[in-house]
Amino acid sequence: MNSNDAYGALKRFDEEYIPFPPFIAAANSIDANIAQYRETGLAQHLLVLGESGTGKSSLCRWVGEKYPRSVLLDRDLVPSLIVAVPPAATIASVAEAMLARLGDPSPSTGSISAKTARVITLCRGCRVEMVLFDEAQHIHDRGQVATHYMVGDWLKNLIDEMGVPTVFLGLPRLENLLQVNEQLRRRFSRRLRLALGQSDTETIDTECLQLFVTLGSCLPLRLSTGDYSWPELGRRLYFASDGRVAYIKRLLAGALRHAMETDAEQIGPTQLERVFTEEIWWEGIGALNPFNTEFKFRRLDRGNEPFERGSYKTPARGKSSC
Ligand SMILES: Nc1ncnc2c1ncn2[C@@H]1O[C@H](COP(=O)(O)OP(=O)(O)OP(=O)(O)O)[C@@H](O)[C@H]1O
Ligand SMILES: [Mg+2]
Known part of the structure; x- marks a missing residue:
């Protein structure tokens, strides 16, 4: 993927409305x-x-x-x-x-x-x-x-x-x-x-996964689940985004930027784990990173965590598309 394609994709990705x-x-x-x-x-x-x-x-x-x-x-x-x-x-x-x-x-x-x-x-x-x-x-x-x-x-x-x-x-x-x-x-x-998680038919994990897949389809990269199943990736995405579109978008935009730097052709848990730490929560490492195998499957909403009530952390570095 050349950088023009990637920047064009990022711009379209930023402007697109997803009907979640x-x-x-x-x-x-x-x-x-x-x-x-x-x-x-x-x-x-x-x-x-x-x-x-x-x-x-x-x-x-x-x-x-x-x-x-x-x-x-x-x-x-x-x-x-x-x-x-x-x-x-x-x-x-x-x-x-x-x-x-x-x-x-x-x-x-x-x-x-x-x-x-x-x-x-x-x-x-x-x-x-x-x-x-x-x-x-x-x-x-x-x-x-x-x-x-x-x-x-x-x-x-x-x-x-x-x-x-x-x-x-x-x-x-x-x-x-x-x-x-x-x-x-x-x-x-x-x-x-406006939060996800209000559906009578879908779980919040499925809704997060659907949003991730729909947003991901706007990018010129393949989405992969790595060693996880799709439902498990959905669950991890929920904890990584708190069910908010801005964070799912931030994960994908960060993964695209990484893919440009590393010539990767897919976005999977390894990239998402790295982007979560760099763009969402710099302390989100190991058991505190939803994409890490050690993660304890709990909401990251305690004091100084990214989804503490009323907080919306700005990206750790660089310009976010969110
Ligand atoms: N329907 C949508 N489709 C695609 N992206 C969206 C959609 N809604 C929001 N976003 C993305 O999520 C990001 C955050 O959205 P927005 O700024 O509207 O949130 P907000 O609820 O106004 O937040 P705040 O309370 O901090 O002002 C936006 O930059 C946009 O990229
Ligand atoms: Mg606003």
Whole structure:
């Protein structure tokens, strides 16, 4: 494999959307909510929760590509408004982020109520049909219960005034924001999780293996199980990825880079063991490496382990495609 082929494959691999089951379920719900709004004018809201690396921002990007902006002579049409909620978000900063995405020339000008009014006017002017709030847990991360209640109240009024379907995407703790404000909670009765492991028919090991094989088929390399069976490789992949697409992708991208360096023609447990240590967890050696024969088959979610709750470690070296 020459390096041009490999870089081309890595680029395609990075850009491709894989329709794994929870991603499809969320994408279908979003489509259905937009279709219902177009047909009836009714706005249904959706909460999409997932640990880091489960595909929340990718889902937003997918929506943005399916319902893209267009530029008319007198205005922009923004069918899907995607807002990344800033860290330590306040009501003002959320309104500003929305105004910026709507093309307001001076998003930080004016009182909170003036900004809110501009958001609503611009949403109507730009024919917004859905608003997606990515990183919505940032709204929850600031302040105490009283603040959460107030922010929740503002969001509830904003949602009602805009009158379009909304999607809140964030880490699982985002659910706590809704617990505080009953009126907001009622509007988000539909909740989805992006993690694998929700199928009634497949085990999480099988789902991980399927995702690995589907993603692997985008690469110009053969997948091998080495001395393991396919089900055992699936189990090991689950422990190595915690069932999150980002980590499965990182393993494959790392293995492809290795294959380029070593002229290997296949990806198997030996390569995956090495990539796990180099790209996911540098302490993941021997019994702590899911691809090693000594591995003890347990989740790596204790303190300082890669899947400790709320953590998403950046690659140990080099640029990751994830
Ligand atoms: N449906 C998909 N098909 C292929 N790759 C995907 C898909 N969803 C996510 N990914 C890959 O997983 C990586 C992580 O996804 P993403 O950034 O969307 O996760 P996230 O849930 O937003 O994480 P965070 O909470 O850290 O922001 C992406 O870079 C992308 O390469
Ligand atoms: Mg994200």
